[in-house]
Amino acid sequence: MNAPVATVALQAKDFKSDYKPVWCPGCGDYSVLTAINKALATLALRPENVAIVSGIGCSSRIPAYTTCYGFHGVHGRALPAATGLKVARPELTVLVASGDGDGYSIGGNHFLHACRRNVDLTYIVMDNHVYGMTKGQPSPTTEPDWSSKLAPGGTGVREFHPLVIALASGANFIARAFSGDPNGCAALIAEAVRHPGFSFIEVLSPCVTFRPEQRAWKEAAHPAPVAPTDDPGRAARRLMTDDGFNIGVLYKGSRPPYSAGASKAGRVEDLEKAFRL
Numbered sequence: 001m002n003a004p005v006a007t008v009a010l011q012a013k014d015f016k017s018d019y020k021p022v023w024c025p026g027c028g029d030y031s032v033l034t035a036i037n038k039a040l041a042t043l044a045l046r047p048e049n050v051a052i053v054s055g056i057g058c059s060s061r062i063p064a065y066t067t068c069y070g071f072h073g074v075h076g077r078a079l080p081a082a083t084g085l086k087v088a089r090p091e092l093t094v095l096v097a098s099g100d101g102d103g104y105s106i107g108g109n110h111f112l113h114a115c116r117r118n119v120d121l122t123y124i125v126m127d128n129h130v131y132g133m134t135k136g137q138p139s140p141t142t143e144p145d146w147s148s149k150l151a152p153g154g155t156g157v158r159e160f161h162p163l164v165i166a167l168a169s170g171a172n173f174i175a176r177a178f179s180g181d182p183n184g185c186a187a188l189i190a191e192a193v194r195h196p197g198f199s200f201i202e203v204l205s206p207c208v209t210f211r212p213e214q215r216a217w218k219e220a221a222h223p224a225p226v227a228p229t230d231d232p233g234r235a236a237r238r239l240m241t242d243d244g245f246n247i248g249v250l251y252k253g254s255r256p257p258y259s260a261g262a263s264k265a266g267r268v269e270d271l272e273k274a275f276r277l
């Protein structure tokens, strides 16, 4: 985070746009929106110094509901758009909003390389283990035995483990949050924004329409019983044996973030000069 901060303290409501969310009543994404707005107010940022980039899905509607700059792009392509934006405009605080379909399926390749590049972004994935917007298809994080009209008897395919993949690919900060605890979620988002480099937060955010049984996540979510580690080996062991409901910061690394100025490819201004007609 390196954007100028507000001289007059703003409140979470100052980050809320006039658009009324069209999410189903009870959708977890309402609380994630509240948490993002709280985190931005806690960080004393101003809406004009923040950009929220997303792909497509119910969760990807977030940018329209804030007063920050927003880019609601193409399905699965939020990370490359956000990476370009952050490299060209490093003074902006850039948040990326996604879903498990958008971010791990069509956007899965970009996820690996965003972790590896370590550009200073905060990636918030609202995971409901289903494609909500397109009416309930299984996603990469859907349990293999989840039976639905579209996948009777389940897919039989093992789940993708986003946190392990993020660690193996080089993410510098890895956390899990729960939308049912918006204050805790806001605190984790603020910590992720403050942490330099690529920060990944998996937010368990129930889809009450296609996965009504996820309302029980309230009982399942619990604070991670261990302090964050900076040791990738220890983090890997913890994440591989994780029950999927440990909430908190699970890995905090110290890899220096990508800097366009330090790259042999040259600074963005030099590249722009070279391409000027």
Ligand SMILES: Cc1ncc(C[n+]2csc(CCOP(=O)(O)OP(=O)(O)O)c2C)c(N)n1
Residues within 6 Å of the ligand: 056, 057, 058, 059, 060, 075, 098, 099, 100, 101, 102, 103, 126, 128, 130, 131, 132, 133, 134, 139, 207
């Ligand atoms: C190229 C392309 N393929 C497919 C779609 C259809 N589509 C829109 S949203 C979506 C899945 C969204 O699921 P997820 O990211 O989990 O978000 P949720 O709606 O659950 O929040 C799909 C497949 C699309 N818009 N563009």
Ligand code: SF4
Residues within 6 Å of the ligand: 022, 023, 024, 026, 027, 028, 029, 058, 059, 128, 132, 133, 206, 207, 208, 209, 210
């Ligand atoms: S379909 Fe699911 S994810 Fe989409 S708005 Fe409704 S509850 Fe939320």
